[in-house]
Amino acid sequence: MNKHNYVAILAGGLGTRFWPKSRASFPKQFLDILGTGETLIQSAYKRYASFILPENIYIITSEEYIGLVKQQLPQLSPDNILAEPSRKNTAPCVAYIAFKLFEKDPEAALVIAPSDHLVIDLNIFKTLSLHALEFAKKHNAFVTLGIKPTYPNTGYGYIQYDLNSLQDENVYEVKTFTEKPDLKLAQTFLESGDFLWNAGIFIWMAKDVIAAFEQFQPEMHELFLAEKDNFNRPEEKKALARIYPLCVSISIDYAIMEKTENVYVIPADFGWSDLGTWNSAYTNLEKDEKGNAITGEHVIAFDVTNTMVSSHDDKLLVLQGLEDFIVVDTKDVLLICKKDKEQQVKEFLSEVKKKKGDRYL
């Protein structure tokens, strides 16, 4: 394995759309959403451990989840578990890991990766990731993996690419990054054939990221640069505590990717889902002959079809007459909603917060 290749797995998210299974104190990445026997962060770790040296795998999370990461990934050195002092979207996080790695390895190339997505074909994933790392190093390029869309999803960002720009084997120039489209636009994207789903996977050299921050986010660059000698030393935590309050909260897409030149995408087809919602979990779970995806040992169903059921511990669920529903039962919260209304989970949550405070979040 190439000792200059690194991955930073981002594991600070709240996974609110997976409420009530995902909680502020125990979010989605630490759950075995698909009943595979592994939590999502464990799967993510394994995915990268097949082509990146263990000492080059970093988890970036927040202070409160450090314990969960240590528990679920005991093989990881404590030095490789990083905590952001506060939530500032993805740009400060990327700057942090880029400065940190560059300080110890000026030739560092890294993958920025979500901790809570599903990847099915690990071989294709590995091949494309390594290909992206080599391409990024060779061309000082910003590379992203774009997922070939299979339906007009309105919950994803899209990447438009130039089909005529084949730079290297299966690597294309990016024309634009788009926000989540409405259904009509998503359909147009799908039909056009030159849009891919943005999977939030970015590959680049640490030095190129730093240069891009210098050019497009000079204030943030200045903050990190001033503290660069404190990284990889006992002072690192204090340095972050000084930097973060002064950083703007901004996504890496918006801060760098949409502004910089030399951005490429590799269309990927390894079976992917962001597992962003219960419906996407349903899509990726094994279904019985009636189209039900049931996790939990004690579920008895009569006339139930196309329904996603998640129970807990020894709780018995006896269900009759449900069609196209999501039923998620946890110790202190039961959620029942129509499958096509699951985008409303955030609305449910704000109503819960309004009526009950933080108790059930």
Place this chain on the structure above:
Amino acid sequence: MNKHNYVAILAGGLGTRFWPKSRASFPKQFLDILGTGETLIQSAYKRYASFILPENIYIITSEEYIGLVKQQLPQLSPDNILAEPSRKNTAPCVAYIAFKLFEKDPEAALVIAPSDHLVIDLNIFKTLSLHALEFAKKHNAFVTLGIKPTYPNTGYGYIQYDLNSLQDENVYEVKTFTEKPDLKLAQTFLESGDFLWNAGIFIWMAKDVIAAFEQFQPEMHELFLAEKDNFNRPEEKKALARIYPLCVSISIDYAIMEKTENVYVIPADFGWSDLGTWNSAYTNLEKDEKGNAITGEHVIAFDVTNTMVSSHDDKLLVLQGLEDFIVVDTKDVLLICKKDKEQQVKEFLSEVKKKKGDRYL
């Protein structure tokens, strides 16, 4: 209050159709099904205490529920809480209380009453019950209160009465007792105007009941007669342990009421439900503007209509898109079913028993 008037409240039932709220170890009569602040047996006690002396109120249950009765009716003397050694339907139970009361008071007149029904107008109920007691004593009659039917219920037995037989003010001769009809027959009953619902409330003198047993159930009469000197004495429990295993399991309707002459019914209109099923609880619960009957403090509903919801303790229920459902959540069981399928609860239960044993019953 007349010192010869007694009531025996039957509280040995399992309330299985109210599963999963009602459990073998804590059945329906001990639950506050309607959220009134009183359990059903507490309401039943109160209903009779308004016209029967406290020392003349008996509860007949099984050994395992003695503790629950004492807890919920602490005002009751332990001597007035009777336990049957085994479940043998209603006839042996009626013979037992009749022999017991006759032994201490040959002029005893008694009401046999369920512990788990709803009665709304307590004044009408009291008036009709006292009227029935007087009529029974005066004519050595077997009297029952029949509920004027409001819709073709297929879960009740019906009583056909002779509209031209006015014996006394509002007391009619019974023509037949019927089993639960199918829907078509129930509709015919309703249209005919001479059928009433059998509420399981019987009024008679102890001595007349004993005479009827002698005539129609001579074997059972013999069993109780042989032990009569042991009733109301320390030997009573042992006597019952000898009698019960030899008794056939048979209902009082079938054993006596359908066979004897001199059977009368008082059409009653005091607002009644047997609360036999979740649907009947729904019918009798207060509904919000969307037709939902919700018990539980922590239920948040979006687009939910005509649905019955029962939650427990501090559990939060967030519900969306349910129409005409029953949702009952308990600590270890969640039941969701269409309101018109609630007669299937027994079927659900047998499936649960088959797959999980007695654990959730």
